[in-house]
Amino acid sequence: MQDKKMVEQITSMEEDFAQWYTDIVKKADLIDYTSVKGCMVFKPAGYAIWELIQKEMDRRFKAASVENVYLPMFIPESLLEKEKDHVEGFAPEVAWVTHGGLQPLQERICVRPTSETLFCDFYKNEVHSYRDLPKVYNQWCSVVRWEKETRPFLRSREFLWQEGHTIHATFEEAEERTIQMLNLYADFCEEVLAIPVIKGRKTDKEKFAGAESTYTIEALMHDGKALQSGTSHNFGDGFARAFDIQFTDKDNKLKYPFQTSWGASTRLIGAIIMAHGDDRGLVLPPAVAPHQVVIVPVRQQQEGVLDKAFAIRDALARRDIRVRVDDTDKSPGWKFAEAEMRGIPVRVEIGPKDIEAGKAVIVRRDTGEKSECAIDELPDTIEKLFDVIRKDMYDRARARRDSQTYTAAGKEEFNRIFSEKSGFVKAMWCGDVECENKIKDELAVTSRCIPFEQEKIADTCVCCGRPAKKLVYWGRAY
């Protein structure tokens, strides 16, 4: 009875996907709500996933010559206003500080929603000559956007992210960095999180406020909705002109430099939940699982069982596997359900009979598959199993995405697909924002991206029938 309680409390995915998501977030102990509306507590299990994401992403950044910095969290209003498109995009959703202690401020300041304007202010001191370029900076921080509707990890008033900001002597170098970082995000999602992504460019309607071009990676969740999982922007010299940043080039001429920015956030945790989770709870890719293995002793009160469990733990820990023994006084069945809810990739069961036979039982979280393994071989076997799990998780997510990706040559087909289901629909587009607006109004569907891998599905725009320019991925999005 008790064993199933934890599981029974989860709504099934089929029944109510949104409720299933909320249930996992709560039952897997990732998040707590607070009395600060729209802001969340990252509990230890949730924050530890973020720490592992940070660690691996930061390692990749450093290998790509990125230097970490930290800029202030406040932006004076006059600074935010310098780039016209940027302020229009962000001013409606920033939090304004008007008082410092008991005194009203002379100029109000906002909590950063993103830091382009602060970096420009910084570059002005830093960049004078071609010798000062490029600068390839990043910061890990929190930002604030005053959202009306919020959901854990996906949309909250404060969220954690990294924002990279770079400045270059030429447009080409900036463009190269923009694509390099997009590729880094895509590789990270696929190799670390086991989530397949579509790489492409945003349409002008969907691009970042102030950007010349925005590139994106788009993932597809279990319910067929898209999740933008990382973006990379090329600003051209727009910000440099707005902030009057100039440098003396090799030819001794004063020029405007070119900038980029790129960001990924705690949304990635939402992506993990919705790309891999099932009706028993969270399913974590081994690379970002705070505990990769849980050892559940069976008949733990019998002599030697706990000792053996701890010996196995120590052998795994020596391989830098993150492992714990669940030696609480709960029943094994309860412990199994709890470990499944928390998404721990591998469970090891060990009881008196197993010990006698020199074996243990290994259970995979992603498939439920059980196998026996000699106790001595556990470290090798589990290490290899992590790779298999990652690959299988990726393959399943990929197969599911492919099965939810459709093509539509004409409007009728397009409308029919979106009236019946969600997913990616590949369809041609004329390039006109009017068609995007119409599709959004009629179907609540947006252009997700113009994929780098172009195909020709039809000659004409799926909306207006005029000649098509590009293949676009369309979808409903988080």
Place this chain on the structure above:
Amino acid sequence: MQDKKMVEQITSMEEDFAQWYTDIVKKADLIDYTSVKGCMVFKPAGYAIWELIQKEMDRRFKAASVENVYLPMFIPESLLEKEKDHVEGFAPEVAWVTHGGLQPLQERICVRPTSETLFCDFYKNEVHSYRDLPKVYNQWCSVVRWEKETRPFLRSREFLWQEGHTIHATFEEAEERTIQMLNLYADFCEEVLAIPVIKGRKTDKEKFAGAESTYTIEALMHDGKALQSGTSHNFGDGFARAFDIQFTDKDNKLKYPFQTSWGASTRLIGAIIMAHGDDRGLVLPPAVAPHQVVIVPVRQQQEGVLDKAFAIRDALARRDIRVRVDDTDKSPGWKFAEAEMRGIPVRVEIGPKDIEAGKAVIVRRDTGEKSECAIDELPDTIEKLFDVIRKDMYDRARARRDSQTYTAAGKEEFNRIFSEKSGFVKAMWCGDVECENKIKDELAVTSRCIPFEQEKIADTCVCCGRPAKKLVYWGRAY
């Protein structure tokens, strides 16, 4: 000529200590000022020191069963006001957010100056039974205090820190954790930063707003001024009562739990500068030096020199030594001065003659001492040298502190010492805040701590002549 320029621009410590400090902060590229008054940019060299501090401190936290979490950066006014002493201490220096986007907020919220109230709000959901205790949490974040006078690392409106927050079933357990974390800070300062500290308790006048007792580690800077380098607070059940947090204990009775908090911040970077720096610039302890070794090739245009420099770099990097080759087109002398300014613990010089002899020159930043070393032995030698450097840096800082620590039995002696110099003065105290106030008014000197290691210097209070209760360390402080 050019070689010395960088050094000549630093004010000497003797001449103007405050200007020397500011010069180092700028010339070692740690900090930049911004158009946001009282807020700083952490440049790559400054932020990398903080990352190394974080990494090692976090490793020690995790070994002490601390779990990382992340709570919102905002506190609603009604929440801040719940604990009376706490709000009195912090309300005058918080930044108030009054608008979200275009709308005024129904209740204004402040940017966290510290997060006790948020953690209490969180505990209320988390803590119901003795089984839920203890909780041992920490978060790495930035906080805001609207200071009037600011100085890089030492006092700024926004600063980076960690704040630990714990909750326990008994007062004794809370007290034990308070002292455990103070000891962790002290060990960290001494073992990692090579800075000796005095451990003790703050007087009631100097304790944290809302705390029952505050413990501190106090370090002495080069100019004889004290720097509070980490604090740990026992709140008793004061916050639990104010926030009505209760749990059912083993005896089935409802009880108030006991709380602690403890913090260390980017001030520690200021401590490193002022405890170890000299007139040639920063001197970094090897454990937190972003680059631990710089290799300076001499006659680098000669064939084979750069190749050998890179080979040495690779051999050191294989030992996880953080190393770079300075292969810029600056002169060797300029490179030496620059590496000294940035505090890089070890410099390796390698030229054609050295290569022929199979040797390189090693120069210590802390002492300037030069020695020769066979190229093959560089990794072993340098690894061992780091330990020697750390120990020597500690010993020198300790000897300097001891030479600047005085004892005063009576008021006259006490006044004379502080009129002539700065430093720690050990003197007896009656326990009355009036004496503290008087000493502060007359000499701008505060009680730094009541040290754990008590001595009896006199029978009477250094200020009023009444019977003494405790030995106190007094000093001028940052």
